[in-house]
Amino acid sequence: MAFRDRDSGSYAAGARLSRRGLIRGGLGVAAGVGLAGGLSGCGSALSAGIAGTQLAPGTVMYWNLFGGGDGVRMVAMQDAYTKSPGASPLQAATFAWGNPYYTKLTLATVGGAPPDVAISHLTRMQNLATANLLTEFTDDMLSMVGLSPSDFNQTPWQAQKLNGKSYAIPLDTHPFVLYYNVDVCQKAGLLDSDGNLKPIEGKAGWEAALKAAKDVTKAYGASVSTVGDTATSWRWFTTLYSQRNGNTPFLGDGGRKLTYNRELTLDTLAYIQQLTKSGLMPANTDYAGAQTLMFTGKAGFYLEGEWEITTAQAVKGLKFGMVPVPTIFDKPAAQADSHTFVLPRMDRTEDQLKRAMGFIKFLLTQSMTWAMGGHIPAYLPIKNSEAYQKLLPQANYAKAAEFAVYDPPAWYSGSGSNFENITGAQIGLVQQGLATPQAALDSIRSQLEIYARTESPL
Amino acid sequence: MTTAELQTTATVARPSRFDDEVGGPRTQGMTRAGWLFLAPFAVFYILFLIWPVIYMVITSFFNTSMVRSGLGSFAGLANYHEMLTKPDFWGALWHTIQFTIYTTPPLVILSFVFALLANRVRHAQWFFRLAFFVPFILPSAAIALIWTFIFTPSTGLWNEFQSLLGDPAPLPVLGTPSLAMIGIAITTVWWTIGFNFVLYLAGLQDIPRELYEAAAVDGATPWQQIRSITIPLLSRTTTLVLLLQIVASMKIFDQVYLMTSGGPGVSTQVLLGLVTNTAFTDNRIGAASAASVLLFIVILIITLARQIVESIQNRREA
Numbered sequence: 183m184a185f186r187d188r189d190s191g192s193y194a195a196g197a198r199l200s201r202r203g204l205i206r207g208g209l210g211v212a213a214g215v216g217l218a219g220g221l222s223g224c225g226s227a228l229s230a231g232i233a234g235t236q237l238a239p240g241t242v243m244y245w246n247l248f249g250g251g252d253g254v255r256m257v258a259m260q261d262a263y264t265k266s267p268g269a270s271p272l273q274a275a276t277f278a279w280g281n282p283y284y285t286k287l288t289l290a291t292v293g294g295a296p297p298d299v300a301i302s303h304l305t306r307m308q309n310l311a312t313a314n315l316l317t318e319f320t321d322d323m324l325s326m327v328g329l330s331p332s333d334f335n336q337t338p339w340q341a342q343k344l345n346g347k348s349y350a351i352p353l354d355t356h357p358f359v360l361y362y363n364v365d366v367c368q369k370a371g372l373l374d375s376d377g378n379l380k381p382i383e384g385k386a387g388w389e390a391a392l393k394a395a396k397d398v399t400k401a402y403g404a405s406v407s408t409v410g411d412t413a414t415s416w417r418w419f420t421t422l423y424s425q426r427n428g429n430t431p432f433l434g435d436g437g438r439k440l441t442y443n444r445e446l447t448l449d450t451l452a453y454i455q456q457l458t459k460s461g462l463m464p465a466n467t468d469y470a471g472a473q474t475l476m477f478t479g480k481a482g483f484y485l486e487g488e489w490e491i492t493t494a495q496a497v498k499g500l501k502f503g504m505v506p507v508p509t510i511f512d513k514p515a516a517q518a519d520s521h522t523f524v525l526p527r528m529d530r531t532e533d534q535l536k537r538a539m540g541f542i543k544f545l546l547t548q549s550m551t552w553a554m555g556g557h558i559p560a561y562l563p564i565k566n567s568e569a570y571q572k573l574l575p576q577a578n579y580a581k582a583a584e585f586a587v588y589d590p591p592a593w594y595s596g597s598g599s600n601f602e603n604i605t606g607a608q609i610g611l612v613q614q615g616l617a618t619p620q621a622a623l624d625s626i627r628s629q630l631e632i633y634a635r636t637e638s639p640l
Numbered sequence: 641m642t643t644a645e646l647q648t649t650a651t652v653a654r655p656s657r658f659d660d661e662v663g664g665p666r667t668q669g670m671t672r673a674g675w676l677f678l679a680p681f682a683v684f685y686i687l688f689l690i691w692p693v694i695y696m697v698i699t700s701f702f703n704t705s706m707v708r709s710g711l712g713s714f715a716g717l718a719n720y721h722e723m724l725t726k727p728d729f730w731g732a733l734w735h736t737i738q739f740t741i742y743t744t745p746p747l748v749i750l751s752f753v754f755a756l757l758a759n760r761v762r763h764a765q766w767f768f769r770l771a772f773f774v775p776f777i778l779p780s781a782a783i784a785l786i787w788t789f790i791f792t793p794s795t796g797l798w799n800e801f802q803s804l805l806g807d808p809a810p811l812p813v814l815g816t817p818s819l820a821m822i823g824i825a826i827t828t829v830w831w832t833i834g835f836n837f838v839l840y841l842a843g844l845q846d847i848p849r850e851l852y853e854a855a856a857v858d859g860a861t862p863w864q865q866i867r868s869i870t871i872p873l874l875s876r877t878t879t880l881v882l883l884l885q886i887v888a889s890m891k892i893f894d895q896v897y898l899m900t901s902g903g904p905g906v907s908t909q910v911l912l913g914l915v916t917n918t919a920f921t922d923n924r925i926g927a928a929s930a931a932s933v934l935l936f937i938v939i940l941i942i943t944l945a946r947q948i949v950e951s952i953q954n955r956r957e958a
Contacts, residue, residue, distance in 0.1 A: 282901070285921045292707060313707035313923065410905070594922070632722060637713060639705035639923040 240533075241271045242541045243297035247283040248276060251492035255555050259548040266544060270537045280598040284310075287526065291315045296526030298538045304342050304350060304520040305589045305596035311349040312593070313640040317525040319348040326536065327543040335560045338520040341588050350522035351542055353549070354557035355583035357518035358417045359488045360404075360508065364501035366482040370394040378578070382508035385453075392462040395482025403462040404483035405475040408613035410468045412606025413598060417517040418485055419609045421507050423450045424515035424587040433601070437592020438634055440627060451612050451619035458613050465614050476502070488579060491556035504575040506582035518586035519597045520560060558583040593638040604629045700929035707923050719930035729931060731906060732914040733938070735821065739896075739910060740889035742825035747885050748878065751833050755840035756866070769841065776834035784898035787827040788814065814900050817907035824895050824908060831895075832888070836881045843877035844870070883946060890939050911935045 248256045253276060264272050275297070277283045284306055290296045292315070302310060310316050324330055331339060331348070338352035367373050372391055374380050382391050392403025407414040423429055426446050434441035458465040467475060469486075476484035477497045484490075485507065494502050507516050523542045530538070549559035550569060558580050559565040571577050595601040608626045611617035617625070700719055703712040723729045758768040775783070790797045793812030802810035813823040847870065855865050893912040896902060902909035902917075911931065919928035 281917070281921045288707065288923065289920060313705075315707060600922075632726070636718075636722065636924075636927075637703040637715070639703070639712075639925075640707060 238271070238273065240537075241273050242299060242537050244272060244274045244299045244541065245283075245287065245297040246274065246276055246301040247279045248301070249279060251555050252489065252557075255551050259545050259551050262548055262551075263541060263544045268540075269544070270541070272541070288313070288315060291526040291528070294528070296528055298525070298530075298534060299541055300524050300526055301353075302350065302522055302524045303597045304338060304352065304522050305591075305599075307342065307350045307522055307524050308344060308591050309593055309596060309640055310524065310526075311344045312638075315527050316349045317527050317530070319351060319525070323535065323539060324351075327539045329543060329546075333562055335558075335562060335565065335583055337584060337586050338522070338560050341520070341586075342522060350524050351546070352560035353521045353523060353546065354552060354560050355518050355520050355586050356487050356489060356557050357516040357579070357582040357586050358421050358485065358507060359516065359579045359582055360505050361476060361484040361486070361490070361494065362503050362505070363476050363479055363482055363484075364503055366395055366398050366479055367503075369398045370482060372482070379503055379505055382510075385510055388508055388510045389462065392457075392483070396462060399480050399482060401480040402464050402475060403481065404457075404485065405464050405467060405472040405481040406485040406613075407467060407469045407472040408458070408464065408610050409466055409471075410610075412603045412610060414469060414472075414486060414606070415609040415613060416602045416606035417487070419450060419454060419605070420587060420589075421515060421517045422453065422510060423447060424517070425509060425511035425513055426450065427512040431590045432605070433590035433592045433595060433630075433634075436638065437590070437595060437601075438638075440630055440634060444623070447623060448619045451609065451622060454609070455612050455615060455619065459615060463613075488556035488558070488576075488582075491575075502575075504579045506579050506585075514585045515587050516582045516585060517589075518582070519588060520586075521557070592633070593640045594633045600633065601630070696929045696932055699926050700933050702926045703924075704926040704929070705923050706919065706925050712926060715926060719927045720934070722927060723931050723934060728906065728909070728914060729911075729934075732909050732911045733935075735908060736890055736892060736910045736912075736935075738821055739825060739828075739892050740886060742822065743828050743889050744882070744885050746825075746829050747833055747836055748881055750829070751836035751881070752840050752874070752878070754833070755837050755844055756870070758837075759841060759844045769838075772837045773834035775831050778831070780831075780894035781898060783827060783831045784895055787823070787830075788899055791823055815904055817904050820900050820904060820908045824892075824899055827895055827899065828889075828892070836885065839877055839881055840874065843874045847873050879950060883943065886942055886946070887939060890935070890942070 244260070246256060256276075257274075260272060260274050263269050277286055284302070287296070287300055287302070288310070291310075307316065321330070329351075334352055335355065338355055339348075342348060342350040342352060362372075362379050364373070364377065367379060368377075370391075372380055372394055382388055394403075396403040406418050420432070423432075423442075423446060428443060429446050430441050430443045432442045433439065457463045464472070464475065464481070472481075472484060472486070473490060473493060475481040477494065477500055488504065491504065494500060506514065523545070525538060546561040547564070549561045549564035550567070550573075553559050553564070553570055553573060553576055556576065558576070559570065560583075564570055565580065565583075570580075589595050589597070589599075589601065592601060605626050608617060608622040612619055612622045699711060701715060701717070703715045703719075704710075705712055754772055758765060758772065761768055791799075791813040793799060793815055798813060799810050811819060813819045851869050851873075852865055855869060860868070891912060892910050893916070896908050896910050896913055897916075900908045902913050912935070915928045915931045915935070918924050918931060
């Protein structure tokens with residue numbers, strides 16, 4: 183039904199256009215080709231706006247939030263798409279990362295003019311789906327372009343589901359990982375005969391490795407940001423917390439309850455503080471500072487998301503490796519998020535849907551380009567391919583995607599959210615030794631309780 | 641002098657209202673025509689100004705969401721309670737007031753000084769008038785671009801200037817919590833000074849020349865002339881400029897959003913920024929409305945306080 187309405191709408195706009203075009207043709211003769219061109223561009227935008235039709239029919243509109251190295255690689259993938267046979271014209275737009283992006287995506291969808299395809303973080307797309315802003319991916323839609331749920335890494339695939347329905351197609355997983363400086367670790371005797379990091383197991387093994395590295399660097403064993411970057415502090419804490427037996431999600435009931443395990447939380451915070459107090463890890467370093475410590479050999483290890491691979495590769499003379507964060511407690515776990523493709527809610531014609539799905543499928547097949555930036559492909563035909571297995575150091579930490587831990591779902595949670603800001607700020611104070619674990623948790627609790635009590639706007 | 645003027649305008653205004661009340665058939669017809677002429681504007685005014693304000697007050701008592709239709713569940717005073725107990729809200733309110741304190745005095749005093757100087761220029765006065773006013777006609781996005789460019793850390797114009805003066809590692813203006821708001825204030829002064837400048841210039845040109853001539857004959861120095869003639873005769877303009885300026889500064893949004901988006905951290909987050917984030921990022925129209933109502937009340941209090949001070953002054957002069 184909706185399809186037919188839409189078609190008649192665009193037909194009406196077309197008729198009006200041609201009538202205007204006639205008058206404009208006369209004008210064009212008088213006023214010159216350039217002016218007429220300008221007018222007709224303006225006219226079609228206006229009539230499309232009034233009639234509510236597509237601005238550029240037959241085009242795939244695609245929004246994303248990729249800057250830096252990711253941006254360059256995404257543009258390369260888009261270029262490959264436009265050059266591929268049978269591709270539709272593509273209009274891609276990149277917006278500033280984080281809240282501004284999701285604000286635009288939400289407003290565009292509510293306002294009835296969303297892009298055909300958009301990128302969203304998995305932890306953010308849950309909220310978009312709850313707010314009824316996304317179109318569900320049915321198995322029929324997937325098979326339209328030869329995809330099926332079994333083509334994807336099941337950790338992000340299951341995590342994106344809402345009430346058993348799929349609203350996102352995962353592109354990657356980007357976990358919190360351990361970087362190591364090869365020269366430092368070599369001297370500290372932490373590498374095996376092949377030059378790979380020997381497995382680190384348990385608290386004892388982790389502290390021993392840090393001490394060995396500290397003896398070489400004369401400064402720190404490992405570095406992680408403690409100042410000015412709330413997200414990293416949260417990632418580090420939740421990675422360790424999730425490694426413990428008996429941990430419960432930090433938030434429950436869609437964010438209406440705080441369900442963290444109090445003892446384990448306090449103990450994990452205490453451990454994080456102990457690492458900085460003992461001088462094995464720096465107490466005061468920001469995002470860039472933590473990197474520099476490892477890059478310049480003042481720390482043997484560095485903890486951050488795998489996307490910093492591009493920065494590390496750009497450092498001249500730096501030899502580094504990457505592995506999943508060691509199992510310091512009971513079981514492997516690493517905080518992570520995924521970039522996913524979503525279809526903002528709108529009425530789509532069969533053609534529009536086919537174009538959108540074709541575009542997503544093509545970008546998935548370009549996952550190898552994407553993997554260069556560190557992200558672990560979610561599309562298994564690429565992840566299991568020989569080429570990816572040979573891609574180093576990416577392949578070394580790829581198994582971290584299997585035990586990825588996503589932020590707990592809540593309307594105020596997700597990457598770069600209020601939740602990460604509140605918890606991360608306090609964890610940062612614990613790292614710096616400015617707050618006791620007890621005081622930090624009390625503060626987190628009192629701040630989160632306000633949000634937990636507030637009715638979800640979704 | 642000024643109070644006398646004020647009283648005359650007040651008495652002039654009264655009879656017209658009196659006419660309306662008597663309302664002969666002719667005036668009644670005219671009133672109807674008047675309303676008719678007003679109607680097109682009134683419709684827009686009610687639709688896009690009055691109604692949204694009413695709607696804002698209503699939604700502030702509900703859990704209204706941006707992504708759901710309708711008002712949502714009744715929240716009572718919960719939204720107000722949340723805002724009034726939230727450190728973010730008080731922080732944003734303080735930053736808004738901080739910005740007002742930084743911008744209002746320079747925008748009033750400098751524009752007065754510049755208007756005075758421009759008014760004394762005999763030749764090419766048009767050039768000075770244009771030079772001061774031109775930034776004002778530029779859109780905020782262009783202004784933000786220009787000044788972010790000037791304040792670029794390490795390579796920007798301001799950085800170069802500080803290096804020339806011997807500072808080996810100048811702090812990035814927009815990247816340092818204690819400096820970011822000053823950077824935004826400087827940008828704003830440069831941008832909007834033209835408006836106040838024009839108001840003052842118009843005020844200056846209304847002052848009769850004879851007064852200055854008489855003062856000069858009596859042997860008053862130029863400084864005495866400014867103090868005893870110009871400043872008192874411009875007090876109406878100053879009142880207007882001050883009020884407009886305070887209200888405009890309290891409504892600061894564009895420059896902050898474009899230049900620092902509230903950062904670094906939340907050190908330049910202003911109230912309207914908080915309102916926008918709550919409404920369009922958190923999707924909480926209800927809570928954002930409550931914050932807007934609170935800002936509205938703050939502006940109302942400042943305006944009333946100013947008016948009370950003014951009436952006290954007037955009474956004392958009279």
